[in-house]
Amino acid sequence: MKSVQSFYDQLSGQYTDLISKCVPRYNELLYNMFHYIPEDFKPKRILDLGCGTGNLTEQILKHFPEAEIDALDLSEEILKESQKRFMSQPNIRYIQADFREMHLAPGSYDLILSSIAIHHIEDAEKTILYRDIFSALTVNGVFIFADQTRGINEEIYHKHISRWKEEAFKLGSTQENWDMWMEHQNAHDFHTPVNWHLKQLESSGFAEVDIIWKNIMWAVIxxxxx
Ligand SMILES: C[S@@+](CC[C@H](N)C(=O)[O-])C[C@H]1O[C@@H](n2cnc3c(N)ncnc32)[C@H](O)[C@@H]1O
Structure with missing residues (x-):
């Protein structure tokens, strides 16, 4: 069985195309991650957790062109794709790291963002990650992430998966693509209900926690x- 890292290393060249056929309303999801950032909030230091080939990083650059951006990912090959994509951007630093072992300095970021990456770690690891993120943020700092979630019971979860399949095929996914995602999901994905995330974030110290958008199993928190 491939590790998460080797899965994304191998997929790096095709990733940007495949993800747009895999995630329903992906552009809308990314749009909403930025729409709810407070108007008066001008982050100077931003972290993109699990940046992949840079779909979210591109939006960060569009909204905060002056910010210093750290783009972090486990996969060396996928980071190379992101580096190629933003070759002329001097304000992006690439970090190859596992977000279970980042050792972020306290108060080092104003804004931490992540799209469709945190479900790759187990729930106990997510709890530690949320505490690390809380500590790494400045006071008034914001954390926004989009991810796949689980239903509150197994029936809802299974219906989410079948709705996802319907939508992925409408977007142009093939059976081969779908089988690949399912093999990857069964081996490496840990979907967790939205309520669990909200409670863990509150327990980590966040004062304001909300779900701001959801479609099928994709949520923006x-x-x-x-
Ligand atoms: C589905 S991709 C999402 C990429 C990008 N954020 C996007 O929206 O297109 C998930 C990314 O998370 C990265 N990833 C998975 N587990 C990770 C971990 N433990 N630490 C750092 N990155 C991780 C993978 O290498 C992959 O690039």
Whole structure:
């Protein structure tokens, strides 16, 4: 069985095309991650967790062109794709690291973002990650992430998967693509209900926690440190 890292290393060249056929309303999901950032909030230091080939990084650059951006990912090959994509951007630093072992300095970021990456770690690891993120944010710092979630019971979860399949095929996914995602999901994905995320973020110290968008199993979750 491939590790998460080797899966994304191998997929790196095709990733940007495949993800747009895999995630329903992906552009809308990314749009909403930025729509709810407070108007008066001007982050100077931003972290993109699990940046992949840079789909979210591109949006960060569009919204905050002056910010210093750290683009972090486990996969060396996928980071190379992102580096190629933003060759002329001096304000992006690439970090190959596992977000279970990042050792972020306290108060080092104003904004931490992540799209469709955190479900790759187990729930106990997510709890530690949320505490690390809370500590790494400045006061008033914001954490927004989009991810696949689980239903509150197994029936809802299974219906989410079948709705996802319907939508992925409408977007142009083939049976071969679908089988690949399912093999990867069964080996490496840890989907967790939205309520669990909200409670863990509150327990980590976040003062304001909300779900700001959801479609089938994809949710955008918002948290602010005060
Ligand atoms: C589905 S991709 C999402 C990429 C990008 N954020 C996007 O929206 O297109 C998930 C990414 O998370 C990365 N990843 C998975 N587990 C990780 C971990 N433990 N630490 C750092 N990155 C990880 C993978 O290498 C992959 O690039």
């Amino acid at each position: 918002w948290a602010r440190k005060r």
